[in-house]
Amino acid sequence: MRPGSFILIILTSAGPLTAQDDLSKLFNDSAAGSKQVPAVATFKSTQIINGQSNETIHKHDLVFIVQHRFGDIAGTNGGIKNFFGLDNSSDILIAFDYGISDRLNMGTGRAKGAPNGTNTSIKQLYYLNLKYRLLRQTTNGRIPFSITLFANTAASAMSKLDLAISDAHFQDFSDRLSGVGQVIIARKFTGAFSLAILPTYVRRNYVQFMDMNNLFALGVGGRFKFTQSMALVIDYFLPFRSKESKSYYSKEKDFSFYHPLGIGLEIETGGHIFHLSFTNSTAVLENQFIPSTSSNWASGAFRWGFSISRTFTLSKKTGRSI
Amino acid sequence: MYGSGPTLKPELCIWPSSALATGFAEIEISKLMYKIIFLLIGLNSFQGCIKTAPEISGDQEEGNNCTPQFPDKQVSYENYAKNIINRYCTESCHRGGNTPGTGNFTTYRGIKPYTGSTFYYRVIQDNADMPQDNAPLPRNIRDSLNIWIKNCAPQN
Numbered sequence: 001m002r003p004g005s006f007i008l009i010i011l012t013s014a015g016p017l018t019a020q021d022d023l024s025k026l027f028n029d030s031a032a033g034s035k036q037v038p039a040v041a042t043f044k045s046t047q048i049i050n051g052q053s054n055e056t057i058h059k060h061d062l063v064f065i066v067q068h069r070f071g072d073i074a075g076t077n078g079g080i081k082n083f084f085g086l087d088n089s090s091d092i093l094i095a096f097d098y099g100i101s102d103r104l105n106m107g108t109g110r111a112k113g114a115p116n117g118t119n120t121s122i123k124q125l126y127y128l129n130l131k132y133r134l135l136r137q138t139t140n141g142r143i144p145f146s147i148t149l150f151a152n153t154a155a156s157a158m159s160k161l162d163l164a165i166s167d168a169h170f171q172d173f174s175d176r177l178s179g180v181g182q183v184i185i186a187r188k189f190t191g192a193f194s195l196a197i198l199p200t201y202v203r204r205n206y207v208q209f210m211d212m213n214n215l216f217a218l219g220v221g222g223r224f225k226f227t228q229s230m231a232l233v234i235d236y237f238l239p240f241r242s243k244e245s246k247s248y249y250s251k252e253k254d255f256s257f258y259h260p261l262g263i264g265l266e267i268e269t270g271g272h273i274f275h276l277s278f279t280n281s282t283a284v285l286e287n288q289f290i291p292s293t294s295s296n297w298a299s300g301a302f303r304w305g306f307s308i309s310r311t312f313t314l315s316k317k318t319g320r321s322i
Numbered sequence: 323m324y325g326s327g328p329t330l331k332p333e334l335c336i337w338p339s340s341a342l343a344t345g346f347a348e349i350e351i352s353k354l355m356y357k358i359i360f361l362l363i364g365l366n367s368f369q370g371c372i373k374t375a376p377e378i379s380g381d382q383e384e385g386n387n388c389t390p391q392f393p394d395k396q397v398s399y400e401n402y403a404k405n406i407i408n409r410y411c412t413e414s415c416h417r418g419g420n421t422p423g424t425g426n427f428t429t430y431r432g433i434k435p436y437t438g439s440t441f442y443y444r445v446i447q448d449n450a451d452m453p454q455d456n457a458p459l460p461r462n463i464r465d466s467l468n469i470w471i472k473n474c475a476p477q478n
Contacts (some may be wrong), residue, residue: 025379076414077415077421088455115424117416117423118425121424161440162438162439163435163436165376166375167375169375171373175373203372204372205373206371206375207372207373207375208374208376209377210374211374213372213373213374254426255418255420256419256420296420
């Protein structure tokens with residue numbers, strides 16, 4: 001059985017969210033029986049580590065986001081000489097997300113970009129994204145999982161590279177563009193455990209020889225809360241790169257693609273969520289880390305990453321729907 | 323080697339819009355919001371054709387038709403440029419495979435495709451950004467490399 005099928009069966013076959021039901025009984029909440037009460041906080045933020053979560057921000061909230069990926073912690077380019085990667089930055093993203101409604105978010109930002117130099121030389125990415133919460137899990141099990149849709153379009157603003165074999169040797173503006181479409185299917189199994197699967201499509205208009213313009217990938221993300229204030233979060237993407245493409249890069253370029261894997265510790269302190277995460281992907285945007293991750297956990301080429309966000313509520317109304 | 327010409331080959335000009343999926347169902351939002359969403363959908367829809375870069379550059383395929391700009395001066399690859407590149411570029415980067423940095427500069431064949439204006443702008447000019455996270459190379463080294471580059475980067 002394929003891993004994707006296995007995860008889908010787990011997501012759909014489990015019963016109602018028991019922890020939420022117990023809480024409803026505790027407070028004698030009659031609404032829980034008759035109304036569909038949505039499962040809240042499947043994940044604690046709009047991103048798991050590298051991938052998106054099913055969560056959206058509230059209507060009229062503006063969120064300022066800074067994401068950072070340092071250099072290699074260990075391996076050839078890590079260790080004490082670079083202070084375990086802290087001297088280097090592989091990618092930096094500055095972004096704003098805005099809640100058009102509680103269900104529809106729009107975001108824009110700029111990422112430094114993290115070209116690996118072999119299958120991509122693209123840097124300086126500006127992007128627009130949309131995230132729409134299509135379906136939300138209910139505690140009575142009537143809707144067993146949440147579905148959120150995510151898409152972005154990114155454009156590289158870098159100068160054209162004078163190297164014909166490069167994907168940065170742009171001929172037209174459209175050569176600078178890439179896009180991502182993603183379906184985020186998530187389920188909160190208990191108050192302590194949530195799981196998401198993320199079928200993903202990455203489109204890059206201009207790629208290097210034997211690379212793939214259209215690439216599908218399957219992501220998996222999870223959150224396991226093990227104390228009142230701490231949780232383990234993890235996400236992983238399996239890109240479906242063709243054998244021909246992998247074989248070419250391996251034989252002709254002595255280059256291997258690796259699957260992005262992020263592992264993090266989520267610490268909740270007084271209303272703030274702090275993520276201490278480690279990942280082998282150098283890039284922040286899906287447009288790059290899904291098709292172009294070339295760092296290997298096993299050789300120490302993983303790095304510390306963090307995300308800082310600050311929410312500004314632009315609406316005077318205090319009441320919010322969930 | 324996998325055969326390929328230097329021309330770009332458009333393969334598909336229909337972009338299956340990724341944003342299309344996200345914008346269609348928000349029924350409570352205003353007309354202005356609809357316009358914004360469909361603007362984004364439109365942006366995606368006109369992303370254009372997909373293309374693939376050639377495997378080898380036209381210069382490599384057609385032979386080097388470059389004209390040396392400093393015919394009275396000579397800087398050797400074997401005795402000079404190679405040593406400088408090894409010292410400053412390929413110690414931990416630009417070694418091919420999964421090392422950071424583009425290309426494999428440890429061999430002449432590996433660095434030759436990069437010896438055009440890219441090398442000049444990133445290594446030789448006063449505002450050069452290479453070696454990464456360091457100041458540009460000393461002036462005398464950059465001047466010598468400039469002669470080697472402008473003389474068509476010979477393998478002498």
